[in-house]
Amino acid sequence: MEFIMAKIELSNISHTYNPSDPNPTYALNPFSMTWENGKRYAILGPSGCGKTTMLNIVSGLVRPSKGKILFDENDVTNLITEERNIAQVFQFPVIYNTMTVYDNLAFPLKCRDFSKEKIEERVKSVSDTLRLSSFLNLPARKLTADQKQLISLGRGLVREDVAGVLMDEPLTVIDPDLKFRLRRNLKEINEQYKTTLVYVTHDQNEAMTFADNIIVMDQGEIVQVGLPKDLFERPKTTFVGYFIGSPAMNIFESEVSSDYSVKINNIEIKTNSNLSKIKDKNVKLGIRSEFINVAEKEGQNTIKALLKRVEDFGNFKLLTASMGDFVIKSKVNREMPIPNGDINLYIPPEKCCVYINEKLI
């Protein structure tokens, strides 16, 4: 059976690399997820969080300890990689040393018995996109590391009928300028051919600019799946708050003081979250530095803090202020006049996220 442009469903998947151990450590904790056909997904998370394991499970290189993988409702869990019609690109260049660049790019098509004309047409199109056209007749081993990675990428893109293209940090070794262009090319390929693209990265900017949906993972757990905007504005856990955004989200230890407000350092901060059902009074308040503004005078939801440092990033200024033990970071417009000493920082209630046990209310 050929799976062409399929919906990919992971159902109750979990995986451990030491199944014979009575207390196995799980590389992936049980989860379910659906990748819609034709969309772009980014899997984002620190090293060793299970991103690569997840890709390998989808491509069939790793058989999950538990759970099922469905392509368009068909169970493919027990199918080998060859039968799944998946393309995968690894983090480091893998090339067929003994072949020319052309043969490298044509290999996936040759293996699947495409016609000679079709192979030529596809290789030409892919090599044009990746700017490899002038190297086609060279032995692949003669190219530089980043060109080799382009070959790897090209082999992933040369088949247009795949169920999905899985990319495991494919642009790590590519220089920034080309990286930017390639990301745009990948987007275009996705829009043109409606191929599902799954892109693993630990770079949030890459994930944010590339994907429709971002999957944030941490320690074998899927922490949040959502649009870039959701991840930014409403991180579901403090981990996502820390991990996404630069600088990380401001997170303050605080106490619930009424149904809609918390106290930080005895200063009352109103939020839009309903806190009436919370039993534990100790919560955390999270707010993005982008949403904290400098207020002219004290008032509702302002914090008086001592300005410690101003860093000019060109397009914005980053203020670091302290209030007791708390450190507050605020990103402000670079034209904004910054007073010295004590400043008043306004925290908009609608942007406040309240966390209990590290989870968003």
Add this chain to the structure above:
Amino acid sequence: MHKLYTFLKYTFITLWTVFIVAPFLWAISTSFKDFQSVNSKVTYIPWLDFEPTLEGWRVLVKSPARGGVDIVEPYFNSIFVTCTASLISIILGTLAAYALSRFTFKAGFVRNNDITFFFISQRIMPPIVLSIPFFIFLSTIGLLDSLFGLVVVYIVLLMPIAVWIMVDFFNRVPKELDETALIDGCNPYQAFYKVVLPNSIPGLIVAGMFCIIFGWIDFFFAFILTFTEVQLLPVKVVALNSSITPWWSLSASALISVAPLIIVAFVVERYLSKGNLSGALK
């Protein structure tokens, strides 16, 4: 400092080269001598010190009936046995090594490394331990004193070398290469022979060289497992010796015994220096 280093380096290389090459020159010179030139006084240079003769070489190709020793047949026997055994060892050894490198085996407490060690352990014991079992084995299946019997024995001796070298080699070929081939649409067998094997030519050459060398120079088994029907080169060369040591034909036979290995070494060296074998991945 740098000059001193260069000087020392070249001095050492020169000394070493003399050390290696001198015996060969001596053997070449001796192979053209006659009884008189070897035994009367020390002589070095043909025409100047002694009158060269081809007698030492002629003896080697003359049939015993005409007073020669005829090492031509043992020579081809040796080539046949060495090449056949090496080829089979490489094929079987490579397959075994690939399996040991890529798949996980478990049988009781036995793991992949134990199996690899089992192969190598065949070479740990002194060959004499194996002589009686091999003798009985070959006589039982009726292959004593035959070329095929020797091929079988040599496969046992050479395959561990092939497995050992190739396991190490395959372990250094990233598994992503196989995985990429699988993703590109190969089944596991195609991934092996279309992608992994062409990338393993350096390892195959090294393993092949070791097999050929160890097969070619073996005297022990060639000696105890053959009698009259079949003789291999090392045995025949040793048999040249008699009450009067024929230094001239011994030198000549020694030279043509090493000749194939020298040719192999030169060919492989050419191939290695072309850079074809360097940098498997990345």
